[in-house]
Structures are given as C-alpha cells and as structure tokens.
Amino acid sequence: MATKETKESKNSAEDLKAIQRTSRAKTTRAATTRRKPWQPPSMLDAPPAPEGFKHRWIRAEVRGFDDRQNISARMREGYELVRKDEYPDFEAPVVESGKHEGVFGVGGLLLARIPVEIVDERTEYFRQRHADQLEAVDHDMMRENAHSTMAINKPDRQSRVTFGGPRNKQ
Numbered sequence: 001m002a003t004k005e006t007k008e009s010k011n012s013a014e015d016l017k018a019i020q021r022t023s024r025a026k027t028t029r030a031a032t033t034r035r036k037p038w039q040p041p042s043m044l045d046a047p048p049a050p051e052g053f054k055h056r057w058i059r060a061e062v063r064g065f066d067d068r069q070n071i072s073a074r075m076r077e078g079y080e081l082v083r084k085d086e087y088p089d090f091e092a093p094v095v096e097s098g099k100h101e102g103v104f105g106v107g108g109l110l111l112a113r114i115p116v117e118i119v120d121e122r123t124e125y126f127r128q129r130h131a132d133q134l135e136a137v138d139h140d141m142m143r144e145n146a147h148s149t150m151a152i153n154k155p156d157r158q159s160r161v162t163f164g165g166p167r168n169k170q
Contacts, residue, residue: 043106047082047090053113055082060100061108071110077122079112 049055058074059067081103084094095105104111
C-alpha cells in the first residue's frame, strides 16, 4: 500500500508541474483591455511633461526662414526648450545641427516646456483682455446711441438653443 501512495504522490507532483499558472498581475484589467483601433500617428507626439509643467510646440521657422522673433518672445514668456538627453527613451525627431541642436523638433516647430502657473496667468490675462474689449465695444455702441429713432438695445451676449416653443420664465 505504501508503494501505491508514493506513486500517486509522484503523479500529483508531476501534474502540478504540468499545470501552467499565470500570476494575478498578468490578468489585471489593464493587461486585458481591448486594443485601440488604428489611427494615423501624430507628428506632434511629445513626452509627458514633468510635474508642474506643460509641453507646447513653438514655431521656429516659417517657409524655411528662421523665426527668431517668435523664439525669443517665447523664451521671455518663460518657455524652455526640451532636449533629447532629458528623455532618452522617447523616440521623436531631433534637430541635428544649428543653434537648436539636440532639441525635439518637427517641421519648423520646437518642443518647449512652460510652468503651469505661467499658463494659468497667461490664460487669465487674455480672458480679461477679451472681456475689456467686449465692454469697450458695448460702451462705444451705447455712446453713439444718442438719436432716439435709431435706438440700439444693450447687446445680449448669451446663446440659447430653442426648439420653437415659448420661452419659460423661471
């Protein structure tokens, strides 16, 4: 009987070796997600920006002529050019010669980074500038509305979607 038990235990040990087990890490949802449908590759892919920064493509040349004015203006705004040696694992075209050698570049554009705080301040500046321009236009229009036969009401700057029914006041 003892020999029979040892044969069974040997068979079960061989069976365990034959079973292929996959680890739980390989069967996670991320590993089993559906593949993305094909789409043409983007020419302006960029590596992920470091925490607190955003990457932007800035114009370095137009029709084969250097746009030094744009580059210097962007540098004064707070942009820094992104070099290939900062992202050795990321594959993208790099400027091979000239003043911007070693910087990511595609078709007259250079990759640059800017702090998020500056982006937010810049967005707020231009939002305020736009609001000021609208107010100036409205003020100018109301100032010229002196003659009673050509009355212009205060402009309504709201957009609504209606479907032909009466407007409910709530």
